[in-house]
Amino acid sequence: MLTGWLAIPGAAVAGPRQLCAAAGPDTVDVDGMLDDWDGVARARAGSNAPEASFDLRCLYDGSQLYLSVDVRDEYVVRAGKTPAGEDRVEIVLAAGKAPLTITIFPGKDRAAPRRLIGGKPAPRWLTVEDTLQPKGWSFELIVPLARVVGWGASVPEVTATLTLHDADVAKLSITENTVAWSGTLALGNADSLFAQVLADLKITKAQVTLDTTADLDPTRPGPERLIAGGTRLALVTDSYGFVQLPVAKAADVSKVELVDLTGDGRRHVAVQLHQAGGGGTRHLLVLYAARNGKLEELHTIEVGKEQASNRLASGWTVESARPWKQAKGARRVLVVKAGPAVGWDEDSYAEAPAPDADPIHVPWDDDRIGAVYWLAKDGTLDRSVLKRSR
Numbered sequence: 001m002l003t004g005w006l007a008i009p010g011a012a013v014a015g016p017r018q019l020c021a022a023a024g025p026d027t028v029d030v031d032g033m034l035d036d037w038d039g040v041a042r043a044r045a046g047s048n049a050p051e052a053s054f055d056l057r058c059l060y061d062g063s064q065l066y067l068s069v070d071v072r073d074e075y076v077v078r079a080g081k082t083p084a085g086e087d088r089v090e091i092v093l094a095a096g097k098a099p100l101t102i103t104i105f106p107g108k109d110r111a112a113p114r115r116l117i118g119g120k121p122a123p124r125w126l127t128v129e130d131t132l133q134p135k136g137w138s139f140e141l142i143v144p145l146a147r148v149v150g151w152g153a154s155v156p157e158v159t160a161t162l163t164l165h166d167a168d169v170a171k172l173s174i175t176e177n178t179v180a181w182s183g184t185l186a187l188g189n190a191d192s193l194f195a196q197v198l199a200d201l202k203i204t205k206a207q208v209t210l211d212t213t214a215d216l217d218p219t220r221p222g223p224e225r226l227i228a229g230g231t232r233l234a235l236v237t238d239s240y241g242f243v244q245l246p247v248a249k250a251a252d253v254s255k256v257e258l259v260d261l262t263g264d265g266r267r268h269v270a271v272q273l274h275q276a277g278g279g280g281t282r283h284l285l286v287l288y289a290a291r292n293g294k295l296e297e298l299h300t301i302e303v304g305k306e307q308a309s310n311r312l313a314s315g316w317t318v319e320s321a322r323p324w325k326q327a328k329g330a331r332r333v334l335v336v337k338a339g340p341a342v343g344w345d346e347d348s349y350a351e352a353p354a355p356d357a358d359p360i361h362v363p364w365d366d367d368r369i370g371a372v373y374w375l376a377k378d379g380t381l382d383r384s385v386l387k388r389s390r
Contacts, residue, residue, distance in 0.1 A: 017157060017186040018043045020066075023059035028066050030140045032131030037068050045162070045181035050074055050135065052166040052177035054089070060187040062153075065143045067091070069104075069162065073136040077167045078111035084175055085167045086111075092161045093143065096213065097150035106130045106137040152222020154236045155213055156190040159183070193240075200242055203229040203250075210256045214267045216290035224290060226269060228256040233269065233288065235295045243288070243295045247273050254283075259318045261287075261375050263331025268298065280307035284357060285316060285336075289379065299373070299381040301336060302360035305351065310343030314361050314370065321374060326384040330374035337370035337386065338363045358383075 019041060028036045037057050046053025051074045059066040069089055077087050083105075091102040102122070107113035113130055115122035122128070125147065130139035145151045148158055159182075166177035198205060210228040217224050217237070225236035230250045234242040247253055252274055258267040269288040274281050283304030288295045303314040314336050321330040338361040341349075346364040353359035361370045370386035 017184040019186045020058035020060040022188045023061040030129050032129040046179040052179050068140045070138045071136045075168050078108040088165050090163045093148050094159045095148050095150035100148050154225040157184045157186045160185050197234050201229050201232045219292050237293045300357040302357050313339045324372050327374040334373040
């Protein structure tokens with residue numbers, strides 16, 4: 001099987017985004033001022049309004065997200081009787097799982113700055129400083145992305161919502177204006193890497209059939225990214241690589257999906273494809289596992305055959321291992337069962353068993369109507385043949 005591997009960090013996902021360019025050492029001195037951010041692209045919320053609007057900028061260094069927010073506010077309030085009566089910015093970051101919520105209250109007069117994580121005082125890992133400006137206030141912060149649940153080296157972006165709560169009259173104890181920016185923050189060289197992955201897959205963006213992140217590789221922390229398109233699969237971590245599927249053209253790939261064969265949150269890749277030859281067509285279920293940053297073929301099972309008007313087809317499901325005593329110690333199993341034959345029967349079917357895959361199960365053989373598969377301790381796929389109940 002053709003494979004190729006190239007060490008390049010990062011990845012990308014399509015969608016509305018603010019690009020967080022790569023940051024070098026000491027790029028940002030977190031002091032609340034904005035002089036370090038000259039030339040960095042900004043996203044604006046609230047148009048150019050002098051009251052209740054802000055600019056967002058971001059940078060990324062491979063493990064940390066740098067944010068700066070420049071708030072335009074004619075009257076900064078920090079003397080409210082309740083938090084609802086004070087100016088603040090709430091930041092919500094997520095990578096597909098539980099969000100991280102950070103709330104920044106500026107310091108003013110005798111009111112000290114406040115920083116909250118999920119409503120509680122922020123721990124020391126959050127670096128943030130704010131300062132008053134002639135026409136409002138600003139702040140800078142550094143967020144270790146490891147604190148964002150679901151983030152990993154292969155995750156190309158995080159979703160972000162920043163909401164400015166503007167309270168102009170402290171005695172009212174209410175927020176009078178609310179302005180928000182919501183989108184995605186593309187990390188580092190996400191766009192350029194995605195273009196390179198597509199070039200190696202030999203596809204366009206429109207030909208991508210699956211682009212997702214999940215925990216695939218037990219040897220690496222965090223999720224990995226899987227991109228499928230054309231006749232190849234790419235696994236993206238802090239490097240990326242691809243595998244060539246055993247097909248002649250993209251149309252021979254019916255479906256690529258992630259399946260749960262472990263029951264512990266990790267996923268495997270299931271590819272349904274077909275191959276033509278010898279006057280007929282066969283359909284295969286090919287399973288891939290990720291290890292040490294690479295995709296490896298785990299097992300191949302014939303699940304269909306066609307020749308003229310004759311057809312054999314097997315159905316398959318991934319389910320709990322509890323009903324299957326033969327899969328002792330497993331949490332999940334893959335169950336394959338033969339469906340009704342069309343045209344062929346025991347006397348007319350004369351196909352030789354496939355040498356490169358588990359041969360298709362047949363409905364007329366009481367001792368081989370299907371099989372149950374499960375992951376063994378060594379990572380291989382073990383199996384037990386299903387017999388018809390008598």
